[in-house]
Amino acid sequence: MTQIDERAGARTKHGGDVLSVDQVVRTFGDFTAVDGVSFRIEQGETYGLLGPNGAGKTTTISMVAGLIPATSGTITVVGERITASSIGPKRHIGLVPQDLAIYPELNARENLSYFGRLQGMDRSDLKSRIDEILELIGLADRAKEQTKKYSGGMKRRLNIGVGLLHRPQLLILDEPTVGVDPQSRNSILESVERLSTEGMAVLYTTHYMEEAERLCDRIGIIDSGKIQAEGTQDELIRIVGGVDKILLRGSGDLDAAATALGGIEAVTQVEVERRELRLDVKDAPTTVAEVVTTATSAGVSLADVEITRPDLESVFLHLTGKALRD
Secondary structure: OEEOOOOOOOOOOOOOOOEEEEEEEEEEOOEEEEEEEEEEEOOOOEEEEEOOOOOOHHHHHHHHOOOOOOOEEEEEEOOEEOOOOOOHHHHHEEEEOOOOOOOOOOEHHHHHHHHHHHOOOOHHHHHHHHHHHHHHOOOHHHOOOEHHHOOHHHHHHHHHHHHHOOOOOEEEEEOOOOOOOHHHHHHHHHHHHHHHHOOOEEEEEEOOHHHHHHHOOEEEEEEOOEEEEEEOHHHHHHHHOOOEEEEEEEEEOHHHHHHHHOOOOOEEEEEEEOOEEEEEEOOHHHHHHHHHHHHHHOOEEEEEEEEEOOOHHHHHHHHHOOOOOO
């Protein structure tokens, strides 16, 4: 694994990270689904597991939540070791699985009440907490309607509300926006953004690059059951050099323009290909004006200018040799 971030970080009351996953392995017969995964999550941090379907994300969080045992390795939640048979540490966890875990014949308030009682919540506290959750997930005005009548996005939001009900220190969200409409998706992402500012640790799995970029303080890129690299978005992008690309299309003396463009301090490489100039530059947005002026002054008539900045998709392709959704 390419290890980037080595922070000790903020500490919880028990004196450690909210979640610690250390060299965890999970095998199914001869197949290794998770192979030596390690990461930590601090209080108030959103940590993303970014990878394609089948990369090992759901298996990893199933072990973190104590749903299945690890073949080897150690997982601790708020300082307590968690296994498939442990009960105590699970009170610190809120799990929002990919598959909906709500009862369609019950309304939203009844669903929340049922799961709150399963958590052993005090009746008076539960009532006020349900009101809070319904407001948070935007279902207060639909609270008495059977959930089988809800849209897919509304069901997903209620699923998140169930996970938040007992005020967990660690919230696990497994691809919570799959199959929802754009409005509900944005509502879910806004809710997750608020949670980290309120001090909750969030483990978020996704194969959507834009979600990881928007939500996550740190990201673990996972593929073939292994964490290939870990860090902040900027730290991960440095793996591929952090170089922006500018593509100029046009006609005229491209060779002369290439020579002139090579004299710009921020330009690190220029290639000429047919009717195109391909530039590697540092900080394209602040350099593009000078690039365009230099090219036109050298006699190039420009038809198009295109800027490409490195992103997590580029990092994933660099590390694994395949696109994120392959």
